[in-house]
Amino acid sequence: MTGEDLLSLDRIRSVLTRLEDTIIFSLIERAQFAHNARMYQRGAFKELTDLGFNGSWLEWFLKETETFHAKARRYTSPDEYPFTSDLPDPVLPPLSFPQILYPNKINANPSILSFYTRAIVPRITPTKKHADGIVGDEESEDDGNHGSAATLDVEVLQSISKRVHYGKFVSESKFLDKPSDFIPHILNRNREALDALITKPEIERKLLLRLQKKATTYAQDFGAEGELMVNGKVNGSGKIDVDGVVDLYESYIIPLTKEVEVDYLQHRLDGLSKDEIDKLARSK
Numbered sequence: 001m002t003g004e005d006l007l008s009l010d011r012i013r014s015v016l017t018r019l020e021d022t023i024i025f026s027l028i029e030r031a032q033f034a035h036n037a038r039m040y041q042r043g044a045f046k047e048l049t050d051l052g053f054n055g056s057w058l059e060w061f062l063k064e065t066e067t068f069h070a071k072a073r074r075y076t077s078p079d080e081y082p083f084t085s086d087l088p089d090p091v092l093p094p095l096s097f098p099q100i101l102y103p104n105k106i107n108a109n110p111s112i113l114s115f116y117t118r119a120i121v122p123r124i125t126p127t128k129k130h131a132d133g134i135v136g137d138e139e140s141e142d143d144g145n146h147g148s149a150a151t152l153d154v155e156v157l158q159s160i161s162k163r164v165h166y167g168k169f170v171s172e173s174k175f176l177d178k179p180s181d182f183i184p185h186i187l188n189r190n191r192e193a194l195d196a197l198i199t200k201p202e203i204e205r206k207l208l209l210r211l212q213k214k215a216t217t218y219a220q221d222f223g224a225e226g227e228l229m230v231n232g233k234v235n236g237s238g239k240i241d242v243d244g245v246v247d248l249y250e251s252y253i254i255p256l257t258k259e260v261e262v263d264y265l266q267h268r269l270d271g272l273s274k275d276e277i278d279k280l281a282r283s284k
């Protein structure tokens with residue numbers, strides 16, 4: 001594929017659409033396990049403190065997983081971003097990726113980690129209700145599956161991260177399509193105007209509708225005879241809170257993708273001379 005093909009907006013949007021499936025399925029997997037709030041609290045595992053690690057159980061999982069993946073050069077790829085820092089160098093020689101994105105240091109993973117652990121995990125994991133309808137206390141929301149749950153958290157986080165950072169490709173594609181529309185607002189540091197230029201309400205509306213349908217479909221289960229079963233019962237509730245998935249996109253994933261798009265644009269002219277900027281502005 002040439003650099004131009006890689007920047008086709010249709011191709012980029014097809015990647016975003018495919019990632020919807022990855023995100024929904026990984027959330028369904030995570031939702032099998034309890035909230036396990038301790039996993040997200042720093043210092044809650046004495047075993048880790050004894051090892052000299054002061055972060056949370058999930059942060060330890062991220063650090064260990066990313067240490068390994070960094071050695072296999074995962075984070076040299078322009079669509080992969082780590083959640084942790086001070087990772088080892090790859091053991092393999094570098095691959096040469098086509099230079100598509102303008103060099104930048106944008107990494108939205110701290111925001112992703114924060115909304116995922118605070119808003120998403122508590123929302124999608126099962127809440128034990130007592131016979132009197134009172135929600136169970138924190139202890140009853142811990143099933144002890146800390147390894148399985150954290151493994152799935154890492155998968156969800158990596159897929160959301162890939163999706164959100166794909167905003168950089170969307171931005172580059174929109175910028176190169178008509179640089180002269182963007183350049184004055186980049187030079188004037190006008191975030192609102194850049195946000196208005198990249199926002200496509202019709203695309204967002206269709207995405208949320210599609211997501212609702214996908215989540216409803218994937219949440220279904222089938223019995224041995226192929227009969228529709230939900231939560232082990234005919235007509236029970238689904239494997240995932242569908243509104244929770246839609247809300248995740250509407251309140252977090254789309255707004256953060258747009259933030260990445262605008263951040264990227266704000267730095268799109270860094271280091272260019274006036275002549276180079278004028279040439280870009282005249283190009284289309």
Ligand SMILES: O=C(O)C(=O)C[C@]1(C(=O)O)C=C[C@@H](O)C=C1
Binds near residue numbers: 199204253254
């Ligand atoms: O598809 C685009 O044009 C995007 O910029 C991506 C995206 C999204 O996050 O899905 C973000 C902003 C637009 O309003 C529409 C959709």
